[in-house]
Amino acid sequence: MKTILLLLKFILPLVLALCLFFIVHPEAILADNSIASVQYHTPTPNPTGGFGVWATGGFDKQPTTSYYTTVGDPIKITTHTVRSTLRFGLNPFETVYHRWFISNDDGKFSQIPNETRNSLIYTPQQTGTYYIQLYTYYEGLFTKDKFYSDVITVHVLKKSIDADFLNISIDKNYLYNVKDSSNNGIVPKDAYATANPDPEDATGDISWSLDKPDLATIDENGHIVANSDGKSGIVKITGSIKNNDGSIITSKPQIIKIGGGLDNQTVHANQPATFHIQTDTDSQRDDDKDIKITWYKRSTNGQVTQLQTQTDPMTYVTSPTTKTENGDEFYAQISVKKNTIRTNSAVLNVLPPTDPNINIKSSIEDTTFHPAENTDSVINKVSSNDKLVINSKIYNSGYKNFPNSSLSIPLFPLDDKNNFNIDGITINKQPLATDDYQIVNNNFNNQKELIINLKDLKISDTKNVEIDLTTPTINAEQTINSTPYFSGTTDDSSDFQSESNKLQINLTPNQITLNPHSIQFDPIAQFQKGAIKYRTAATNAPHAVVSVEGSQRKTGNKYLFVKQAYPLQDNKRDILGANLFYKINNSIQSINNKVLVEEADGDMPLTSVIWNKKDGLLLKVNSNQIEPGQYSTKLNWTIENSI
Numbered sequence: 001m002k003t004i005l006l007l008l009k010f011i012l013p014l015v016l017a018l019c020l021f022f023i024v025h026p027e028a029i030l031a032d033n034s035i036a037s038v039q040y041h042t043p044t045p046n047p048t049g050g051f052g053v054w055a056t057g058g059f060d061k062q063p064t065t066s067y068y069t070t071v072g073d074p075i076k077i078t079t080h081t082v083r084s085t086l087r088f089g090l091n092p093f094e095t096v097y098h099r100w101f102i103s104n105d106d107g108k109f110s111q112i113p114n115e116t117r118n119s120l121i122y123t124p125q126q127t128g129t130y131y132i133q134l135y136t137y138y139e140g141l142f143t144k145d146k147f148y149s150d151v152i153t154v155h156v157l158k159k160s161i162d163a164d165f166l167n168i169s170i171d172k173n174y175l176y177n178v179k180d181s182s183n184n185g186i187v188p189k190d191a192y193a194t195a196n197p198d199p200e201d202a203t204g205d206i207s208w209s210l211d212k213p214d215l216a217t218i219d220e221n222g223h224i225v226a227n228s229d230g231k232s233g234i235v236k237i238t239g240s241i242k243n244n245d246g247s248i249i250t251s252k253p254q255i256i257k258i259g260g261g262l263d264n265q266t267v268h269a270n271q272p273a274t275f276h277i278q279t280d281t282d283s284q285r286d287d288d289k290d291i292k293i294t295w296y297k298r299s300t301n302g303q304v305t306q307l308q309t310q311t312d313p314m315t316y317v318t319s320p321t322t323k324t325e326n327g328d329e330f331y332a333q334i335s336v337k338k339n340t341i342r343t344n345s346a347v348l349n350v351l352p353p354t355d356p357n358i359n360i361k362s363s364i365e366d367t368t369f370h371p372a373e374n375t376d377s378v379i380n381k382v383s384s385n386d387k388l389v390i391n392s393k394i395y396n397s398g399y400k401n402f403p404n405s406s407l408s409i410p411l412f413p414l415d416d417k418n419n420f421n422i423d424g425i426t427i428n429k430q431p432l433a434t435d436d437y438q439i440v441n442n443n444f445n446n447q448k449e450l451i452i453n454l455k456d457l458k459i460s461d462t463k464n465v466e467i468d469l470t471t472p473t474i475n476a477e478q479t480i481n482s483t484p485y486f487s488g489t490t491d492d493s494s495d496f497q498s499e500s501n502k503l504q505i506n507l508t509p510n511q512i513t514l515n516p517h518s519i520q521f522d523p524i525a526q527f528q529k530g531a532i533k534y535r536t537a538a539t540n541a542p543h544a545v546v547s548v549e550g551s552q553r554k555t556g557n558k559y560l561f562v563k564q565a566y567p568l569q570d571n572k573r574d575i576l577g578a579n580l581f582y583k584i585n586n587s588i589q590s591i592n593n594k595v596l597v598e599e600a601d602g603d604m605p606l607t608s609v610i611w612n613k614k615d616g617l618l619l620k621v622n623s624n625q626i627e628p629g630q631y632s633t634k635l636n637w638t639i640e641n642s643i
Contacts, residue, residue: 129155
């Protein structure tokens, strides 16, 4: 205690607070990637390429880089490497070797004995943090390829930690259901699932399952392999973690699609159909000259026709279809050097021409306030009691009459107590009676809706609907997305809907909000009379002292003032022998009275307050004898408007 009192006599931290309490910031914890320098060798970049052609070699399946476990509880590490196509061509019979290396915090790596595979089961014997890296190399008569994995950090804890939640991810979203012998690595057939528990240092055992074992399998390492029998469908992958207390936490399922590369397509007559070869990601759409894709069409009469390659060889777009093409099949042949694989045959289904058809175009305008950034479909800074106008033009371009039809305009969410006031509605400039429209709850889109009775809409008819609205009191920033839509029943009793373009209303309370930050000054030592104390870095440029938020829709000049509420004092109300003052451009002012800090002219917004270290609020020491303690005061920040 004596030591603490002695220190307090010479180092006096002063805290200028906007409120009479302190905020304690937790210590930052460095992530594993902050110690990447602990490595056996610099990791090799991931390989590039796809569709069986690799421009560079490396780990196409990197190991998980962070593990948490306890003594005696093993972890399972899996990897996979590929060689570049060129190197493989030079020597396809290279022997592959795997060497695992381990280190603790001292950075000295040693080889793990008797581990010569690309996977590792590591059982820790004592607590601590360990770093593991795999060195894989292919060695032949004329070539040698060396690859180093990412560094794996293993945290061995004293006791187990239970998981509260489990997320999983899958490194591919599409796998091919082809035989291995016919594939030769051209298209992806396997993938890996990864578990991400919360907290991340949970130590439970991970297990995997899927719902359709006839389509794919998954092993204990999360390795997913598609079937080789041509079976297609969607597979749900689920991960589970078993906690030390016996509880099991199960993840939300993730899906992976299994197929032969092409999906059936259904279009209406006179519309083109698009067939696209499925890949894991767009990055695998490789333009390498060694890849050749040829498209074919098999008509319902059995005739096979080779199709002309289009700009994007991964995609084939047909001409506008006809009813006679219904049932035709399309497939593609993918060739990489001497290896070839064929996709499945996808069926073209051609429906009758689209009928009926309604074209609807909508716009919105704020007639009270219209900033330059507003468009026909987006209005901004809409506030209380603004007058809005929505226009919707509805045209029947199809071949059916609609004896009964309506226009729906989604408005505020269901759980919002506010809604617009309907000032009036016209159709083709004729006012509607209040019985012809109503506001109802739509549970499907979770919004209140204005439904307008359009009555009959005959072929080639147009109805121009104008809706006048007034906004309610707006107390918070809010966005309303509204997609008007037409609903009707044709004269042959078929239901039909057609959507307009989306409208967006960005609401604002139209008020400026100040968010002052606590200010702290450098500590005062004894015998520093006359010294100037500066703010600490947290409230010096580029950091704001006061953050100004809000829409600031009002015009006219805006002024921000600051005033000190009472002298600096400690919790015993003893007054500090020092005073605050405001300095800017070599001008010094007391803040015992309000002082102008920021101003904005006309429509310009008031900006946040940012001071350089030697400007703004400073502290002058007036006494050589300062009682130890923490001193604080309150600052009053106010905004005034010229209008």
